[in-house]
Amino acid sequence: MLILTRKPRESITIGENVKITILEIKGNSVRVGIEAPPTLAVHREEVFRLIREQNIGASRHGVVMPERLQNLWQEWKKRNEES
Amino acid sequence: MLYQTQLFGAISVEETKVVTLPQGMPGFEEFKRYTIIAADPESPLFWLQSLDDPGLAFITLNPFVIVEKYRPALSAEDRADLDLEGEGELLYLVIVTLKENYLESTANLRAPLVINAKNLRGRQVILDDPAFSLRHNIWQNLPVAGEESENRRHTIRIAQLSAAQAF
Numbered sequence: 064m065l066i067l068t069r070k071p072r073e074s075i076t077i078g079e080n081v082k083i084t085i086l087e088i089k090g091n092s093v094r095v096g097i098e099a100p101p102t103l104a105v106h107r108e109e110v111f112r113l114i115r116e117q118n119i120g121a122s123r124h125g126v127v128m129p130e131r132l133q134n135l136w137q138e139w140k141k142r143n144e145e146s
Numbered sequence: 147m148l149y150q151t152q153l154f155g156a157i158s159v160e161e162t163k164v165v166t167l168p169q170g171m172p173g174f175e176e177f178k179r180y181t182i183i184a185a186d187p188e189s190p191l192f193w194l195q196s197l198d199d200p201g202l203a204f205i206t207l208n209p210f211v212i213v214e215k216y217r218p219a220l221s222a223e224d225r226a227d228l229d230l231e232g233e234g235e236l237l238y239l240v241i242v243t244l245k246e247n248y249l250e251s252t253a254n255l256r257a258p259l260v261i262n263a264k265n266l267r268g269r270q271v272i273l274d275d276p277a278f279s280l281r282h283n284i285w286q287n288l289p290v291a292g293e294e295s296e297n298r299r300h301t302i303r304i305a306q307l308s309a310a311q312a313f
Binding site for chain 2 (some may be wrong): 071104110113115116117120121124128129135136
């Protein structure tokens, strides 16, 4: 990890297209401004990590899953009809 | 064109049924081409089969059948990635984690897959609203009050994008 020390209003550039500016420090929070190409995904790390984990978990299913999906659908239809 | 898949064997997919995710999905950034496969003619559940990896397929769901008033807000970055002009026509699918006990299955409402129906570009949009759970139990609010016919229309629209049926 590259470690730099910045003061408010100072910036860091990454590659040619990304610039990070420290806007404000308040208590133990830092407000950060990010300039990046619109198609580059920028997210709070913990949210991105959670989405990643959810996706990976969701992709893990054995070949019996199509049957289970049918069971789910049948059960769902039944409950909808019952209400 | 013919594609091999682990779940469905060889499937035939026209180019007009290929959904492209320019950024892939978190955890699967290098896989960008998918096709939708309808699991059942009436069902709001759909397979999202990778065309780049035969073993990769997600179970997805029309989110409107499990939550009322689900209106994901798109950022400028989201719109640019989808090459979205004006309102366009957007289709939404949420990724389902099917559990051993299928009654524990959940849907990720925080990061829906949004598809631009005009150009078939897709993006997994990460929403800011913590009210949308990453693990929403899909049995929570059945049945969902609200526009049933509208939900069905959305299901039908998604089904129209599907390459093949798996039933």
